[in-house]
Amino acid sequence: MRPDATMTVDQPTETSLVFTRRFKAPPPLVFEAFTTPALLRRWMIGPDGWAMTVCEVDLRAGGRFRYVWAKPGVPDMGMGGTFVEVDRPRRIVHRELFDADWTGGETTVTTALTADGDGTVMTLTVQYGSREARDGALATGMTSGMELGYARLDEVLAA
Amino acid sequence: MQLSGYEGAPSTRLDATFAALADPTRRALLARLIEGEASVTELAAPFEMSQPAISKHLKVLERAGLVTRGRDAQRRPVRVETKPLSEAAGWLDTYRRTLERRFERLDALLDELQTRPKRGVRRRPRRTPSA
Numbered sequence: 001m002r003p004d005a006t007m008t009v010d011q012p013t014e015t016s017l018v019f020t021r022r023f024k025a026p027p028p029l030v031f032e033a034f035t036t037p038a039l040l041r042r043w044m045i046g047p048d049g050w051a052m053t054v055c056e057v058d059l060r061a062g063g064r065f066r067y068v069w070a071k072p073g074v075p076d077m078g079m080g081g082t083f084v085e086v087d088r089p090r091r092i093v094h095r096e097l098f099d100a101d102w103t104g105g106e107t108t109v110t111t112a113l114t115a116d117g118d119g120t121v122m123t124l125t126v127q128y129g130s131r132e133a134r135d136g137a138l139a140t141g142m143t144s145g146m147e148l149g150y151a152r153l154d155e156v157l158a159a
Numbered sequence: 160m161q162l163s164g165y166e167g168a169p170s171t172r173l174d175a176t177f178a179a180l181a182d183p184t185r186r187a188l189l190a191r192l193i194e195g196e197a198s199v200t201e202l203a204a205p206f207e208m209s210q211p212a213i214s215k216h217l218k219v220l221e222r223a224g225l226v227t228r229g230r231d232a233q234r235r236p237v238r239v240e241t242k243p244l245s246e247a248a249g250w251l252d253t254y255r256r257t258l259e260r261r262f263e264r265l266d267a268l269l270d271e272l273q274t275r276p277k278r279g280v281r282r283r284p285r286r287t288p289s290a
Contacts, residue, residue: 007262025269029273039268043262043268044261
């Protein structure tokens with residue numbers, strides 16, 4: 001069974017998270033949307049009130065990228081990194097780090113785009129530097145594992 | 160990953176909660192305490208750890224506000240506090256909603272690109288828009 005538009009979150013190893021989601025467009029177009037600044041600015045934004053103020057992409061192995069988001073009244077949030085592998089339109093591997101480093105060091109992110117009928121299945125694998133870093137990012141998932149009975153958390157992890 | 164953190168740096172309290180939860184022993188201790196309060200001796204029993212080691216973990220949980228100690232001078236039972244966990248859950252919920260909203264925006268953008276190709280966007284062969 002192929003994933004639908006619902007995002008799923010998996011933990012295949014102790015140091016990684018995998019997000020899967022289907023889009024109703026072919027891989028070349030999804031690839032464009034993931035790598036073209038003019039398009040990224042249209043969707044890679046935060047909750048209401050946030051705007052993407054910097055979006056620079058040097059799309060080649062060894063090239064760098066830089067994103068900054070801003071919202072009036074709160075500090076800007078920035079992140080950046082380096083592309084490790086660019087295989088249009090199938091695969092992008094990059095290393096990234098938030099300025100605030102809330103992920104416990106650099107993470108390596110692999111974006112894989114697979115044709116699925118008239119759409120694309122995106123598999124986003126985030127490799128953290130350590131189990132602690134991953135667990136920090138997923139702390140509430142572990143509370144679910146403890147069977148605390150937070151139905152909402154089950155939804156978050158099982159959806 | 161690149162899809163989170165939009166509420167600004169997580170509060171110190173959330174940092175403490177997440178740090179406290181990032182340890183299997185402490186998660187196991189919390190799981191036990193969900194079933195009901197217990198003394199340090201009772202908590203230590205199923206673990207191959209000394210009571211001082213367990214106490215050390217409990218202090219981390221206590222500092223994060225995840226557990227409190229009772230006043231009974233002899234037993235000082237440990238109880239779980241669910242509020243910080245709820246806050247952490249709320250944070251992840253926000254994070255996931257942010258991610259979903261982004262992808263919904265991307266859905267809309269992809270629809271638009273397929274029905275009305277624009278100049279400046281990479282040229283593609285004309286195709287049937289997917290509904």
